[in-house]
Amino acid sequence: MASQVLVAANRGPLSYDLRDDGTLSARRGGGGLVSGLSAALARQPGALWICAALSDADREAVRRDVSEPGVRMLDIDPTMYHDAYNGIANSVLWFTHHHLYDVPREPVFDAEFRRRWASYVAYNEAFARALAEEAGPGARVLVQDYHLALVPGQLRELRPDLRIAHFTHTPWAARVFLDMLPDDIHSRLMWGMLGADVVGFHTRAWADAFAAAAQPDDARRVAVFPLGVDGDELRALAHRPEVDEKLAELRAEVAGRRTIARVDRTELSKNILRGLLAYRELLTVHPEWRGRVVHLASAYPSRQDLKVYRDYTAAVSELAAQINAEFGTQDWQPVLVSVKDDFARSLAVYRMADVALVNPVRDGMNLVAKEIPVVSEAGCAVVLSTGAGAYEQLREDALTVNPYDVSATAEALHAALSMPDEERAERTKRLAAAATALPPTAWFEAQLAALA
């Protein structure tokens, strides 16, 4: 049956595992984009989510025609998928929008790049064709993120009757980085996204950067939808028994000391190394904190298919080990790194942290900065990068820092640790209110309404 509301995103709401006995089991897909969209789509009867098969088990599920209602997985040739996802989306596009290039060496746009780009075009076409097949007359289609930047333009050609929105969950690159792209690639990306009736971003800053690269007429379609947190849902999740258990364990480990927490994928843009350097500087410049604070750094591996991510992950654990060797004592380990993606443990960390360190060089939004104040028990001072999308909404009550300025970050950590309890609690309350202003369901419905 044709759908009236469709979502297209690389990652789907579920993925499959192939058991030893050859049967398939479904589990919920991971990440902020997925959890936000899943909640919103659950409220749209008859909606369809089109996503890519991400693994051999997913592809097997497509071949066996195992399907869940409301989800269509696309079986894309694995080599083509790898070139599109790792070779273009997570390398060129992610690096451009987050300004991550090591400029003397990168980027390089050569014949190999062109080959991968052809895969990216074909992978986008697979989504556009599937959407064209599944959408009812005049249906509304919400296309997600940089993986699928060409889809709106391609779909518009196949189905001029549809109402299409594109939403970017990352920042939009500054001109100097966009200008590195070959001209035809840059204009193709703009063409793709401007195939949409509404082009959405998390912040005014990213929307303005995109609009500056578009024609004045097209810029009118750009809109801002700052994704927030569902406070009631998150608080309920944070008070499940398994989270209580993790909290008790963590409290025992920390033994009454103050805590500085971070929770991230081990992602270049999250600036974990400078965060550790700032913590080291804090312990050097303000030795009164030695033995009295613990840095709980959750940094779980991500995108390990890319060498630069493997190297970065190794550098993070090496620097943490150095800090522990330099300052640690018999009964105090200054940094506790956790590399397991353990949501229950993260929620326990959120509940107990005195200080949150959210220092990405650039970030589309950063929901950690919004989630921590919502579940914090006694109040949490948020040290927040000016490069995070969340900065636009949280700047008043966070302690904001230039993410490259390690010394300023160290001083902000000191100020956060020294903040009077009452002030911390007051700021946390206001941060939580700002964080819950546009929960996922309202965020999604606002975009649907913009297409009406």
Ligand SMILES: O=P(O)(O)OC[C@H]1O[C@@H](O)[C@H](O)[C@@H](O)[C@@H]1O
């Ligand atoms: O490649 P993955 O693991 O699906 O992660 C992609 C997502 O990663 C998130 O960190 C970004 O905020 C999203 O913009 C992006 O879609």
